[in-house]
Amino acid sequence: MRSGKILAGRMLAATLLVMTLGNTAADPQFAPLEATVRAAMAKTGARGLAIAVVERGRPVFIRSYGARNAAGAPLDHDTIMYGASITKAVFAYTVMQLVDEGKIDLDRPLATYLAKPLPDYGNLDAYGNWGDLAGDDRWQRITARMVLTHSTGFANFSFLEPDGKLKFHFDPGTRYGYSGEGMMMLQFVIEQGLGLDLGAEMQRRVFDRFGMTNTSLIWRADFARNLADGWKVDGSVEPHDERSRVRAAGSMDTTIDDIAKFAAGFMRGEGVSAARWAEMIGPHLPITTRSQFPSLQPEAPTTERVVGLAAGLSVITFNGPQGPGFFKGGHNDSTANMWVCLKRSARCVIILSNDVRAEREFPTLVRAALGETGMPWGWEYGLPVK
Incomplete structure (x- = not known):
């Protein structure tokens, strides 16, 4: 009972802190960061951006800038923004809780x-084209660890294939190749094999745990009151997508307040054992490509790889001048998100932007928030490796 009260007290304190940070003037300590954000938006033409800094498991800075829609309504700390592929890291955190409970083994196929062979389920619009895998038994080797390290051998999604069919491009577990399709396979197993509702599990295990009251994997009608549309590279507006399906690969809507709560709770290690937490942000599989995308590019010569870059479990790990770190990005035509953390100092920065043009200045923003991290921007965005 006492531990429950302590946890509840901590959650209340964290919630009140975030509410305070979201509604008061910026701390003078962060004035240089604010100036950098404004300069970055002016330089890129980005219309909206929100940023949070977490230190040792607590948010210390949360601010939003610009507009949430073409009418000029302000983007604020409670504005609903698209989480994009940061969803994958939240999903992985949920999976690690299932691992702690013995419901999933990371290395069990x-x-x-499942009750029957994967291809026998056919092509399911809500999950994936499993029927396409008939005749190639490599699906039998895929484990949760392979999914979370993006080493299933699948393309990002089968609809990106020239023929639209799901197929293997390399043996599972042998190399990194970013794949949302793999995430959907693990979701399928959780829901069809374990009989769990992933949306409900993530709501209970993550969103409710950390007080993320404005976060969901599917559209909620109350989101319409304060919703961010997006801006594309050409400056055109993209309406916010009302996602009606739970998708582990990237259906999360959230706010800068809420994602800061997740990042803070994550850095405190709440909800998972110390062993599972360390496993999630540790290096599992060296990354051997010049950049993250295109996802199925050939492996680069050793001299052209980023030293120390590796797949964690739905995050990417790296080494830099401040020691080891990890990150997870999220992107679509009108969304640019980034979460970067340093392990030794337990400091993180989270950026959500409803304007993809802001992405060009993310290296500058992260440097302003955390100092020089060694974050592999060249690999992440396909820039020349330095």
């Missing part, structure tokens, strides 16, 4: 959790 996912096929063994």
